[in-house]
Amino acid sequence: MTVNPFEIKPVTFEKTVSCLSSIYPKPYRKEEVDPYTKLRIILMNGTEYEAIWFSHRFFRQCNNNDLRRSLALLRSTEQQQQKLLSCLKPLNESILETTIGYEHLAVDLTSTLAKREKNQYVKAALDFALLEDFDHLYRYANLLEFDQGIQAEKLIGKLAEIMPGRPTVAEHRFPADDVKNFVDFNNADMLTKLNIAIITAAEQQTMNYYMNIAQFYSNDLGRKIYSEIGLIEEEHVTLYGSLSDTNKTFLENLLMHEYNEAYLYYSCYQSESDSKIKRIWEENFEKEIQHLHTAAQLLRTYEKKDYLEVIPKPEFDDLLVLSPSVDYVRETIKNTIENTGNNEGYISVNELPKEHRFFDYNNRVLGNVNEAPTHIIIDKHIEDFGKDYRYEVKNYPIDGLGDRKCDNTQIARIPSKS
Numbered sequence: 001m002t003v004n005p006f007e008i009k010p011v012t013f014e015k016t017v018s019c020l021s022s023i024y025p026k027p028y029r030k031e032e033v034d035p036y037t038k039l040r041i042i043l044m045n046g047t048e049y050e051a052i053w054f055s056h057r058f059f060r061q062c063n064n065n066d067l068r069r070s071l072a073l074l075r076s077t078e079q080q081q082q083k084l085l086s087c088l089k090p091l092n093e094s095i096l097e098t099t100i101g102y103e104h105l106a107v108d109l110t111s112t113l114a115k116r117e118k119n120q121y122v123k124a125a126l127d128f129a130l131l132e133d134f135d136h137l138y139r140y141a142n143l144l145e146f147d148q149g150i151q152a153e154k155l156i157g158k159l160a161e162i163m164p165g166r167p168t169v170a171e172h173r174f175p176a177d178d179v180k181n182f183v184d185f186n187n188a189d190m191l192t193k194l195n196i197a198i199i200t201a202a203e204q205q206t207m208n209y210y211m212n213i214a215q216f217y218s219n220d221l222g223r224k225i226y227s228e229i230g231l232i233e234e235e236h237v238t239l240y241g242s243l244s245d246t247n248k249t250f251l252e253n254l255l256m257h258e259y260n261e262a263y264l265y266y267s268c269y270q271s272e273s274d275s276k277i278k279r280i281w282e283e284n285f286e287k288e289i290q291h292l293h294t295a296a297q298l299l300r301t302y303e304k305k306d307y308l309e310v311i312p313k314p315e316f317d318d319l320l321v322l323s324p325s326v327d328y329v330r331e332t333i334k335n336t337i338e339n340t341g342n343n344e345g346y347i348s349v350n351e352l353p354k355e356h357r358f359f360d361y362n363n364r365v366l367g368n369v370n371e372a373p374t375h376i377i378i379d380k381h382i383e384d385f386g387k388d389y390r391y392e393v394k395n396y397p398i399d400g401l402g403d404r405k406c407d408n409t410q411i412a413r414i415p416s417k418s
């Protein structure tokens, strides 16, 4: 049965307000939790974060206090939702263990979205950043074993492989080369609009997380790795943020945000295995129905537009179901590992002219590539353990990144012909 969220009767605003005790939940147990439950929690925490900051930006650009009061009401409950989700993380889960969840989400969410994306331009963006987050997972996993003796495959339940992607040192691009064309939402599939909204919020959450926790990591190398990878997350948020239709009004955007939240909570509810967490998804879905109907009402009142003009087909047809993407990632590595950004497109680094701004910028940021923190951690791991940390189901898919005793800092950064 397909669900149309506009046909569900909303609860009142009062019913969406929680008391303090109910926004401090019993955390999951890190030893037992389904890795995808953890990923859904990270995803929805990031989605709430986006809802809140979008609302603040709207609020500050808005000169109508009635509308500003409505936004404040909505936002207060988004905050309550975010508080509840963030404290599902248990006390004994470290910054770095949580980080493995962030990058695992980036890998399996991005590939899940890429696989269902029909717009080839949007799919190319997803494929492009996928290989970069895939590499981040590998670098952090090496830090995890090096610092804490924990194997990341246990945290991710062997749902994804852990091995190099496009090496992080090759990801430092001239910032203008992450700015892509925006998609015309009037002629786009609902799923394309959702995919862009979902991935932008998720990458933004990762960016924010690294912005806030790099300094709390317990040693210099770890702090440097967070800073280096954090710069790449800025690139990813630019990349994905550029795809969103710039011609939509704040109120149209608000409606899309609420619709996306409702869609995601409903998707989480349908795929959740933990009954307590499932109940949380359900309760939050009910809150989002209230938000969605409020947003539709605000759009009608202030812009005289019907929600169908923004969301012509509101039924939830394809729900988001996170799933392993081992083969998909391997294929993407084979086809696009050497790509970099070039204005609004992508190009193999082997085809870039020598004087392309990529090379100068990349060298400026790295200084000496051998001192790049994401490279040093692999070197140190090899020194101590005899090889890097990986979890592979079979041989590495291409030449150049299969050697576990030497970290390749050239591929996708230096043209292979030269």
Ligand SMILES: [Fe+2]
Residues within 6 Å of the ligand: 048, 051, 077, 078, 081, 261, 288
């Ligand atoms: Fe929300």
Ligand SMILES: [Fe+2]
Residues within 6 Å of the ligand: 103, 106, 132, 133, 134, 136, 137, 206, 229, 233
């Ligand atoms: Fe990442």
Ligand SMILES: [Fe+2]
Residues within 6 Å of the ligand: 106, 129, 133, 203, 206, 232, 233, 236
């Ligand atoms: Fe990312």
Ligand SMILES: [Fe+2]
Residues within 6 Å of the ligand: 051, 078, 257, 258, 261, 287, 288, 291
């Ligand atoms: Fe909401």
